[in-house]
Amino acid sequence: MAFEPHDVKIYTVNGATAGSSSSLPDWLTRKRTAAKGKRAAKEHVEGTIELIQGFEFPEASNKIKTTPDGTHAIATGTYKPQIRVWDLNQLTLKFERHTDSENVDFVILSDDWTKSIHLQNDRTIELHTQGGFHYRTRIPRFGRSLAYHSPSCDALFSASGNEIYRLNLEQGRFMTPLVLEDEEDDIQGVNIIDINPAHQLLGFGVDGNGTVQFWDPRSRKRAGVLRLPANKLITPSFDNNTESMTAGLSVTALASRTDGLSYAVGTSTGHTLLYDIRTTKPFAVKDQGYGLPVKSVSWIEGGSRMAGDGMVLSADKKVIKIWDRNSPSVNFTSINPASDLNDVHHVPGSGLLLTANEGIQMSTYYIPQLGPAPRWASFLENITEELEDQTTRNVYEDFKFVERNELQKLGLDHLVGTPALKPYMHGYFISLRLYDTARVIANPFEYAEHRERMIRQKMDKLAETRIRSSTKQVPGVKVNKMLAEKIQRDEERERKREETKKRMVQKNLAEAGEGDAMNVDEEEEEDVISGRKDTPTSVLTDPRFAKVFEDPEFEVDVSSREYALLNPSSVVQRKGFGERGKTAVEEEEEESDKMSSDGLGKSDSEDDSGNSSDSSDAGELNKFDPRVRPGQKNVRAQEAYNRSKQQNRTSNVKLVPMRPQSGANGTQLATGKEATFGQRRSHSSYPGGGKSASRANKVNIAEDGGMEMSWVPSANSQDARELSGQGKAGKQQDRRKGVEKFGAGLEKGAEDPLELSESDRKGRVHRRQGIRSGSKNAFRRN
Numbered sequence: 175m176a177f178e179p180h181d182v183k184i185y186t187v188n189g190a191t192a193g194s195s196s197s198l199p200d201w202l203t204r205k206r207t208a209a210k211g212k213r214a215a216k217e218h219v220e221g222t223i224e225l226i227q228g229f230e231f232p233e234a235s236n237k238i239k240t241t242p243d244g245t246h247a248i249a250t251g252t253y254k255p256q257i258r259v260w261d262l263n264q265l266t267l268k269f270e271r272h273t274d275s276e277n278v279d280f281v282i283l284s285d286d287w288t289k290s291i292h293l294q295n296d297r298t299i300e301l302h303t304q305g306g307f308h309y310r311t312r313i314p315r316f317g318r319s320l321a322y323h324s325p326s327c328d329a330l331f332s333a334s335g336n337e338i339y340r341l342n343l344e345q346g347r348f349m350t351p352l353v354l355e356d357e358e359d360d361i362q363g364v365n366i367i368d369i370n371p372a373h374q375l376l377g378f379g380v381d382g383n384g385t386v387q388f389w390d391p392r393s394r395k396r397a398g399v400l401r402l403p404a405n406k407l408i409t410p411s412f413d414n415n416t417e418s419m420t421a422g423l424s425v426t427a428l429a430s431r432t433d434g435l436s437y438a439v440g441t442s443t444g445h446t447l448l449y450d451i452r453t454t455k456p457f458a459v460k461d462q463g464y465g466l467p468v469k470s471v472s473w474i475e476g477g478s479r480m481a482g483d484g485m486v487l488s489a490d491k492k493v494i495k496i497w498d499r500n501s502p503s504v505n506f507t508s509i510n511p512a513s514d515l516n517d518v519h520h521v522p523g524s525g526l527l528l529t530a531n532e533g534i535q536m537s538t539y540y541i542p543q544l545g546p547a548p549r550w551a552s553f554l555e556n557i558t559e560e561l562e563d564q565t566t567r568n569v570y571e572d573f574k575f576v577e578r579n580e581l582q583k584l585g586l587d588h589l590v591g592t593p594a595l596k597p598y599m600h601g602y603f604i605s606l607r608l609y610d611t612a613r614v615i616a617n618p619f620e621y622a623e624h625r626e627r628m629i630r631q632k633m634d635k636l637a638e639t640r641i642r643s644s645t646k647q648v649p650g651v652k653v654n655k656m657l658a659e660k661i662q663r664d665e666e667r668e669r670k671r672e673e674t675k676k677r678m679v680q681k682n683l684a685e686a687g688e689g690d691a692m693n694v695d696e697e698e699e700e701d702v703i704s705g706r707k708d709t710p711t712s713v714l715t716d717p718r719f720a721k722v723f724e725d726p727e728f729e730v731d732v733s734s735r736e737y738a739l740l741n742p743s744s745v746v747q748r749k750g751f752g753e754r755g756k757t758a759v760e761e762e763e764e765e766s767d768k769m770s771s772d773g774l775g776k777s778d779s780e781d782d783s784g785n786s787s788d789s790s791d792a793g794e795l796n797k798f799d800p801r802v803r804p805g806q807k808n809v810r811a812q813e814a815y816n817r818s819k820q821q822n823r824t825s826n827v828k829l830v831p832m833r834p835q836s837g838a839n840g841t842q843l844a845t846g847k848e849a850t851f852g853q854r855r856s857h858s859s860y861p862g863g864g865k866s867a868s869r870a871n872k873v874n875i876a877e878d879g880g881m882e883m884s885w886v887p888s889a890n891s892q893d894a895r896e897l898s899g900q901g902k903a904g905k906q907q908d909r910r911k912g913v914e915k916f917g918a919g920l921e922k923g924a925e926d927p928l929e930l931s932e933s934d935r936k937g938r939v940h941r942r943q944g945i946r947s948g949s950k951n952a953f954r955r956n
Contacts, residue, residue, distance in 0.1 A: 185539065223557075234253075236517065244522075245263055259287050281322045298310055313331055356380070356385065365379045387399050402423060432475060438472075440469075470515075515530070526548055572607075581595075654730055
């Protein structure tokens with residue numbers, strides 16, 4: 175059964191999450207506090223489950239392997255150089271040992287962890303037993319690889335030369351080394367040693383000439399040489415020849431299959447070649463894609479049947495690729511670790527991968543499609559669904575991604591460069607709690623607006639289900655209904671105009687001849703059917719403008735100033751028929767002409783005329799001022815104003831009839847209080863209309879319809895008193911000695927009956943008591 179790369183699920187059960195499954199930014203890591211005097215360990219805030227407790231090194235790890243019995247895992251790392259052993263049945267660290275030099279490679283000699291041999295980078299070889307360090311020896315050159323041939327008890331060491339050193343563990347001494355020779359080129363060193371488990375054939379990956387040499391351990395002679403196709407692996411240039419290309423090719427990884435016939439060869443160019451030992455041509459070539467040397471290759475055997483037979487694992491320091499030997503161009507899956515890889519180990523018969531990398535935590539990946547979980551981690555099969563994207567989902571729930579312009583709206587742009595904002599792509603990650611707090615401060619009414627918006631949406635949905643009136647509605651329009659109706663009216667008007675024009679043409683043709691009109695109809699119908707004549711398209715049905723009538727982001731704001739400038743007639747109709755509303759320019763000018771609330775816009779004349787008095791009533795400070803308290807209402811003042819308004823409406827208002835009222839005998843009342851000025855004038859102009867009227871008033875009617883009236887004012891106020899109804903009592907009261915009256919209410923020689931007080935004549939000289947100060951918000955004292 176073939177799998178696509180996206181169908182294979184990868185679960186990170188130890189260490190940093192793989193980039194191929196759910197990568198996390200670097201700022202989602204933190205430093206864990208350690209004991210005093212120790213280095214702080216780096217770990218994820220919200221990590222996946224920790225399958226093996228303490229599966230890490232203080233600085234980095236170099237090599238990792240599991241024991242043949244599958245109960246322990248052994249790894250080497252730095253800093254300081256050390257060896258760690260984990261008990262897989264207990265899923266915890268068993269012990270650790272420190273060495274003098276950093277480890278290059280090691281081999282497990284027994285079925286468990288008790289015996290192992292280690293190659294150090296200072297040319298030393300250490301043997302370790304259950305009790306600890308056992309023996310140390312040295313080799314002449316700096317070693318690169320290590321292997322153990324169990325039938326002869328020989329430990330083979332490759333170094334920077336062309337010699338393979340042999341240490342016989344049974345006799346406890348070095349044997350004659352194996353000398354590798356090549357007729358075409360000198361050998362710079364041997365990078366890797368492989369021993370075939372089927373027939374014990376020795377394979378040596380040579381550095382510098384791109385060859386693999388096979389030796390028979392029984393005769394200790396070379397059995398054959400495999401030369402890699404350098405012209406296919408290295409891109410040739412104009413100044414490179416075949417010899418220089420071959421000199422730049424090296425074998426960095428080598429693995430044999432249990433069938434005894436297949437070999438996987440990894441090169442320094444990032445290619446993996448699969449060979450059958452019976453032929454010199456590779457039957458499969460895989461490119462890692464990064465051009466980096468291949469760190470590790472291995473054959474995956476005894477896994478799941480779903481993964482197929484003969485899967486190959488190849489890894490450089492950037493990526494791990496698992497692919498089928500029969501289809502190398504398609505990856506079964508690929509893993510991009512968070513740190514550079516140093517070594518990869520596949521637990522035999524399972525879907526678990528252990529990695530040693532340039533990081534504190536060592537990574538462990540579980541792939542169910544590759545194989546089942548090992549016996550000591552069988553519970554992984556029950557919790558794989560919970561592991562899927564758990565890290566990403568939990569971590570990002572506490573953060574919010576914002577852009578730079580949104581930061582400016584929230585007033586948080588000053589936090590750029592601080593730990594509060596984590597740069598990521600074209601924006602920043604910010605704590606969700608801080609984001610919510612800043613959003614509430616920037617807009618306190620956001621919740622109310624959101625609630626109102628949700629209520630409006632629900633009301634709109636309910637309104638759509640109601641029975642609509644007979645007015646024609648445009649179907650499928652959610653926003654800009656006025657615009658849709660206008661477009662529909664224009665299209666309907668245009669359609670009627672075309673129909674009228676068409677009827678006129680048909681009528682003219684019918685008068686000329688009946689056959690011509692029928693031919694015109696038939697031709698138009700054929701054009702529409704055949705497609706020669708395009709049917710008229712509407713803006714409402716055009717898919718290019720669909721969002722204008724569906725997306726609320728495209729809604730036209732009819733209350734904006736720009737809309738008023740572009741559609742002044744629509745604004746007038748919206749304000750009311752027959753009443754011309756102010757345009758946007760007029761409203762702006764009127765707003766600029768308004769007085770400011772602090773009185774700075776008043777002129778000098780207004781100050782002189784309006785503020786001339788300095789009485790206590792005019793300057794009382796404890797009166798209600800709506801400008802000082804814009805949100806407060808004066809209830810008593812409003813009630814008094816409503817009562818006065820009601821009284822004026824009922825008693826003081828007198829409506830003058832448009833037509834003169836008639837008396838009992840049908841004559842018009844020309845002298846009543848309800849009579850108009852024209853009625854009174856016409857009554858006084860008739861003969862015998864009245865003595866006082868004819869004497870006091872003189873009205874002349876011109877020929878052109880004009881009117882002229884003149885009168886002579888009285889020398890005293892007797893007539894005025896008679897008109898006002900004072901009578902004799904008023905006459906006795908107004909006759910005062912030495913007082914001469916003239917004009918309308920003017921008199922001469924009268925004394926002021928009322929004496930003004932000192933404060934009224936000179937103004938107030940003391941401060942008011944119990945009133946708040948205008949400059950300080952406190953009551954003034956003496």
